[in-house]
Amino acid sequence: MASVKQRADGSWRARYRDAADTEHARHFATRRAAQAWLDEVTSSMVTGRWVDPIASSITLQQYYDDWSTRQIWASGTVTAMNLAMRTCTFGELELNRLSRSHIEGWIKAMSVQGLAPGTIKTRVNNVRGVIRAAVRDRRLPEDPSAGVKLPRVRKIDSAMRIPTPAEVAALLDAAPSWFAPYIALCAFAGLRLGEASALQSGDIDFLRRKIHVRRQVQRVAAREVSITAPKYGSERAIDAPDELLAMLTEHLRTTTPLGAARWLFDGQYGEPPHQNTVGYWWRLAKRDANVEGIRLHDLRHFYASGLIASGLDVVTVQRSLGHARATTTLNTYSHLWPTAEERTRSAASELMRSVLASSPATATGL
Known part of the structure; x- marks a missing residue:
């Protein structure tokens, strides 16, 4: 009425x-x-x-404070969401006053501050998740962030830096004997930093030649780490090469105390190493190897490129890397797979060589 x-x-x-x-x-x-x-x-x-005007009169931050308590998030997601909301310039604005211009102004401010396009995209997407939740909760009639333009992110094939075999060899030679296996796990098993740090002796199945990824390390504070399940879809068993297993055998023999539940690599206070500690070890190894411009994560790209170059299919590479979906693998590494033109040319070349090899004229040199 x-x-x-x-x-x-x-x-x-x-x-x-x-x-x-x-x-x-x-x-x-x-x-x-x-x-x-x-x-x-x-x-x-x-x-x-x-929408109820009273329900939409609370601020975005007030809504987030209530909504976030009901979300099932990993600790890393909590940190990322809190950071995005903390840097958001309109957190104290009432929902019913929120407009597209506020989101655009925030994006512009982050660009002026010099934040990387990927960082800006992540923060905007995190805050957008909060706004869309408010829409679903009938606190907003529509999403004011829909369609906002983000800074252009470089294409993956242009931004990706894949180490050369010579660079990986130099890093392995220069690294201390206790850190070289860590580098090898990233380069020849494709482990992420947190996954390599969380390995225990019992995760190495020497009989079946597999490495089990069952957990990851996340840094909570300067001196605190959290042991959590791997990223969604990343728990896996990796088929390990014999050379890597031999290196790990020697590492266990010389540095790691007995016991299946002992960490493969030691950090501080009896805990596995977190990203700051590993980052320090990595910088020293790069300095001693005289190698620059490579991140530890680039060793994972090195591993993926090697699998693709050997002709492995998308699903096999996906499972080896622990991607939740094959589309993630394709979005990241599609430029490394041979194109249709390259495959056609290679197939025709192989066909022609087989014919010429059986030709009497070719065989006699006529």
């Missing part, structure tokens, strides 16, 4: 009741303005875009 009536003071009172039979009212100087507001409310109800 809705109505527009004039009050004793000459103003016009527009009112309506929502589906919960709660009355909402506003006062206007003219009947036309009151009716226009009422028509807009009626239209939003009919189209399903209506």
